[in-house]
Amino acid sequence: MWILSYLPDFVTHIIFTVGVVGTIAGFVLGFIPFIAPYKLPIQIISILVLSFGLYLEGGLADQAVWQLKVKEMEAKVAKAETESQKVNTEVVTKILTKKQVIKEKGDDIVQFIDREIVKYNNICEIPEIVITTHNAAAKNDPTLLKKQIEVPTDLHNQLATPPMILAPKK
Amino acid sequence: MKKLLLLSVIFLSACSTVVPVQQKFPELPEQLTQTCKPLQTIEGKTTTLSNLMEVVAKNYGTRHECAAQLEAILEWYAKQKQIFEQVNSD
Numbered sequence: 493m494w495i496l497s498y499l500p501d502f503v504t505h506i507i508f509t510v511g512v513v514g515t516i517a518g519f520v521l522g523f524i525p526f527i528a529p530y531k532l533p534i535q536i537i538s539i540l541v542l543s544f545g546l547y548l549e550g551g552l553a554d555q556a557v558w559q560l561k562v563k564e565m566e567a568k569v570a571k572a573e574t575e576s577q578k579v580n581t582e583v584v585t586k587i588l589t590k591k592q593v594i595k596e597k598g599d600d601i602v603q604f605i606d607r608e609i610v611k612y613n614n615i616c617e618i619p620e621i622v623i624t625t626h627n628a629a630a631k632n633d634p635t636l637l638k639k640q641i642e643v644p645t646d647l648h649n650q651l652a653t654p655p656m657i658l659a660p661k662k
Numbered sequence: 663m664k665k666l667l668l669l670s671v672i673f674l675s676a677c678s679t680v681v682p683v684q685q686k687f688p689e690l691p692e693q694l695t696q697t698c699k700p701l702q703t704i705e706g707k708t709t710t711l712s713n714l715m716e717v718v719a720k721n722y723g724t725r726h727e728c729a730a731q732l733e734a735i736l737e738w739y740a741k742q743k744q745i746f747e748q749v750n751s752d
Contacts, residue, residue: 565683568749576688579741584693587734591727598723605715613710623704626714630701630721 496551504552508545514538685749688742694735698728 496504518535521527527534628636701721704714 562683565749569683569685572685572745572749573688575745576742579738579745580688580691583734583738583741584691586737587693587731590730590734594723594726594730598719598726601719601723602716605712605719609712609715610710613712616711618709618711618714620707622714623707623709626718627703630703 496548496555499548501552504545504548507541508549511538511540511542511545515542685746687746690735690738694731694738696731698731699724701725 514534515538517527518531518538522531624636628634701724702717704717
């Protein structure tokens with residue numbers, strides 16, 4: 493209610509009180525001689541002021557309820573932010589530890605390879621196609637394999653071409 | 663009469679109250695925004711068995727790291743979503 497942001501609370505209470513007092517004066521105290529001549533105008537104005545005062549009081553009460561809700565919401569959001577930060581720290585710590593463990597285990601395996609698998613280097617020769625296949629898998633690019641499958645035909649064609657017949661030396 | 667109508671419209675504007683509290687979904691931590699490392703390839707046309715095994719082992723390590731990161735992101739999202747929805751559900 494925008495009007496309440498300009499009017500101080502006490503003004504609202506004053507308007508309401510004036511409305512109540514005026515209504516009482518207009519309806520109940522009409523028998524008093526100096527009030528009697530102004531009875532009708534007092535009644536009309538008082539009812540208008542009382543209505544406006546009631547409206548403002550209602551708005552004030554409603555605003556108070558909303559402010560309470562806002563404060564509750566702010567508290568909830570602040571609590572959620574704290575929890576969220578806690579989750580961030582937990583998850584980040586967990587992933588950093590996990591990555592470190594993965595790296596350490598990987599290093600152990602590499603050490604084992606350098607110590608044990610090296611012994612078989614001379615026994616097992618790695619053909620080029622194995623390297624190409626591995627690289628194709630690593631890059632997820634099967635087109636690299638096609639190049640490997642292409643068989644060079646130059647030698648075949650060379651051999652298939654009839655050689656020049658040399659005349660025997662006499 | 664026109665003024666009275668205008669006044670009533672102004673007063674009715676009180677009905678449109680907006681709660682000035684905004685809840686933002688948290689940003690993903692920097693450590694979880696890293697992309698997965700590319701897999702290593704073997705250089706050259708010849709290699710040894712140990713070198714081949716080493717590259718394969720390192721690539722598996724990269725894959726495990728990447729999987730761990732994805733799991734962490736999923737866990738982070740699930741927990742943050744729960745916290746985010748809890749604020750509005752109460």
